[in-house]
Amino acid sequence: LFNTLFELVTGVYMWLLNRIVTQKIMCLAVILLFTVGIVYMSQKVSSGFVPNEDQGTIYAIVQTPPGSSLEYTNKVMGELQKMTKKVEGVHSVTSMAGYEIMTEGRGSNAGTCLINLKNWEERKQNVHEIIEELEHITDGLGGRVEFFEPPAIPGFGTSGGFSLRLLDKTGDLRYQELQVATQHFMENLTKRKEISGLFTFYNASYPQYEIKIDNQMAMQKGVSIRTAMDNLDVINSGSYEQGFIKFGRFFKVFTKAAPEYRRNLEDLKTLFVKNDDGDMVPYTSFMTLEKTKGANEITRYNMYNSASIRGFPAKGYTTGDAIKAIREVAKDTLSREFDIAWEDLSFDEAKRGNEFLIISLIVVLFVYLVLAAQYENFVLPLAVLFSLPVGIFGSFSMLKLMGLANDVYAQIAVITLLGLLGKNAVLIVEFAVQRRNDGLSLLNAALEGARMRFRPILMTSFAFVAGLIPLVLSEGAGAVGNNTLGSSAMGGMITGTLIGVLVIPGLYFVFATMVDGKNLLKDEVHTSITESIVGTKKHRSKLHRRLTGQFKLLIRKLKLTGSIDTKPSVVADTKAPVAAEAEPPVAAEAKPPVATEAKPPVATEAEPKTDDKPED
Structure with missing residues (x-):
């Protein structure tokens, strides 16, 4: 049943190819359309760096009013500890008054709580939902409480989300002016829909x-x-x-x-x-x-007095969107006396450029050079490379559909797709090149290559897609990275396979038409050993007959001179003198009928035939 259905699908596939493979303009237009789609989708998909994962831990920072005693702060911390223990999904809470983990500062009005959550299998809520519930129940506690996640990469700061510094570039000790500028800047930031959970602990009161x-x-x-x-x-x-x-x-x-x-x-x-x-x-x-x-503490960044500001991207947005919004607000609202600077993981995200584009171009260039050496042609590899935009478009489309960001995980998936989709194109183009060398026309070679490789391509591609399903549906630790990696690779592979098998034969026909019958160099003579081996069927048959005749002539001459024995065991040995010494009785035995028998027909057959015209 499966074979019957697959033959039916193959028949429909070949019916479509017969009608579109020779449409050169349409084929190139489709590739151009997908390329434009990549540019459009890359702007629509949110950008990111490393997504925040549910690590099962929440930090809480408490600040009581300025000038509060340590006893009052410790009392507030105790109340917070009791409230958080009642939340479903919380396993344990540890509190400490007098220390603030965000800036590692000390003060009588500062405190820190470490909230450990239950295992992912034992709770239904994720870390973001638990933080929202904690913010609701701690409202009006008697102090300012901020909840945040650990950083996505340990060692890059103390919290997730984004972090920046507002710098006073005058160099004067204007703590009150810095506080006013910080509050004004944060008021404008809260108006942006990309930003949520904005807070600062800078206070000059x-x-x-x-x-x-x-x-x-x-x-x-x-x-x-x-x-x-x-x-x-x-x-x-x-x-x-x-x-x-x-x-x-x-x-x-x-x-x-x-x-x-x-x-x-x-x-x-x-x-x-x-x-x-x-x-x-x-x-x-x-x-x-x-x-x-x-100010309780004076912090400097690049020798300037600074105020630390932290926050998180709003739901449906990424840190890349938040960083872009912050830059726009800073450009519109800050005076020349103030500026912003990034820190922690946001520093690396803000300064990154077009590294992904550069890496992709290097990968494509390497693939092109390898294929050019394999095909001994600089044009045919373009049939492989021009098919890649189809899969890349599917990768970005899947990210947009799943609401995920174009971050490091998605870019790794795209680099992987460049190799996997290129492999599918190579299967078709390589077989078509072989069929063209066997004497088929360009059209028939393209159709034959697509038909012969249709089933292997579908089998390997959909087996790969099936293996990505657990990544797309994963939950718990590392779920965001797994979802992004799996979704990006799955979307690209599905699109690149289903549409690629229709486009690749047409691309081969387009570029093979340009170079068919033309030499790369002027007056080039194809005499390399590789071209002799993979030449036409006629040349290979002539070479086979010539080598076979020469080999038979050599064997018969050796028999006539007595250099080898006619026994199969002795003939099979390539070292005849050694075999003769190993068996003296056999070598000494005289066999007149064999050794002295004259065979004129054999002698005449030993002459190579001259019917075939010598090759040029």
């Missing part, structure tokens, strides 16, 4: 005290400003002095005031510093304290 020094008064008191500031630094922050070894261990020595002497502002009024004369001078005589607001 922390309550602080600014120390102001009266330089003239300090000089009158004989106090060195540098000495006074160094003493304050040692008393409040501490200073490493030296170390010593005892009991086989190394101990470090730090100098720092006891906690009871640096607990509040009143303690600063009791501090003294030694002047140049060795007298003790109170700090209050030349120093005053003023309330102010500033």
Whole structure:
């Protein structure tokens, strides 16, 4: 039944080929149409780099209001821990107050939670759905809470999505101005549909005290400003002095005031510093304290004060879409005093260029050179290369249909398709070239090559497509990468096979017509050994008859001279003298009828026939 159905399909296929294989303009127009389709679909498919996967882990960062105590932050962290444990799909929660994992900063109002999810088989929700539920239940907790995934590649930052820095390029300590610019920039970013989950932890509203020094008064008191500031630094922050070894261990020595002497502002009024004369001078005589607001941490990027901004692409968009939107907003809203810079994985994604196009062209060039050497022709390989756009168009179409991005996984699939689809085209073109060398016309050679290779191409291609089904339907760890790789390869293989088998014979007919009967070089003589072996049937038969006659003549001469014995065992041995020594009795035995018998007919047959005209 299968063979009957396949013969029916083959008959329909050949019926179509007989009507379209000679339509040169239509064939080239189809290839041009698919090429234009590739350009169009590549712009419609979202671009990406490395997709975020469900790694079974969620990070949560908590920031209580500026100036909050560590006890209050720890209380908020405990409430967050209780809430997250009630969410379906959460396995365990670990919290820590006083540390923020995003910038690795420390503060009394910062905290971090590590949320471990259950195995993928034990939960129905993915990581994005769980994050949405956590954001809903933690609203109004008493502090700002941000949830995010780990980075797609460990070591490239601390979170997934995109990350950038807003730079203050003036070089001044304008923390308040940087905060205003950051908030204004983020307000414009939130209006873009490609961006979601935008947040920053830069805040210049922390309550602080600014120390102001009266330089003239300090000089009158004989106090060195540098000495006074160094003493304050040692008393409040501490200073490493030296170390010593005892009991086989190394101990470090730090100098720092006891906690009871640096607990509040009143303690600063009791501090003294030694002047140049060795007298003790109170700090209050030349120093005053003023309330102010500033940043808890000062971070610089490329020597500029900066504010870190992070976020995620909205549903249905990729990081490439988000990066493009951020660039547009920055160009329209930021003044000349500010600029943006990318960091973590976004840095590599933003700076990448046309590497994929360059790699694809190198692959195509390599394939072309190999085929040109095989066919000994620079035109016939174009029949193979011109068939590739059909499959590439199918790859982009499948990505758009599945809602996936043109990322690293999709590009790997396209490079793979260049080889697989090229192999299908080579099967048809190679067989057609052989049939043309056997004397068939170009049309019949193209049809015969397509008919003979139709079944092998379908079998191998659809076996490959069947193997991609688990990748397309995969879930759990690495599902996004598997879906992208499988979908891109499947779409390209299906389109390249079903439409390619109709286009490839026509392409062969187009390019073979251009070079049929023409030599690559002027006055070229085809005398290479490869051309002699794969020549026409007539030349091969002449060569076979000539070699056979010469071989028979050599055997008969050896028999007449007695150099070899007529026994098959001895004749089969190519070293006759050695065989004669190995069997002395046999060599000594006289056989007059065989050794002395004259055979004139044989002698006359030994002369090669001269009926055939000698070859040029």
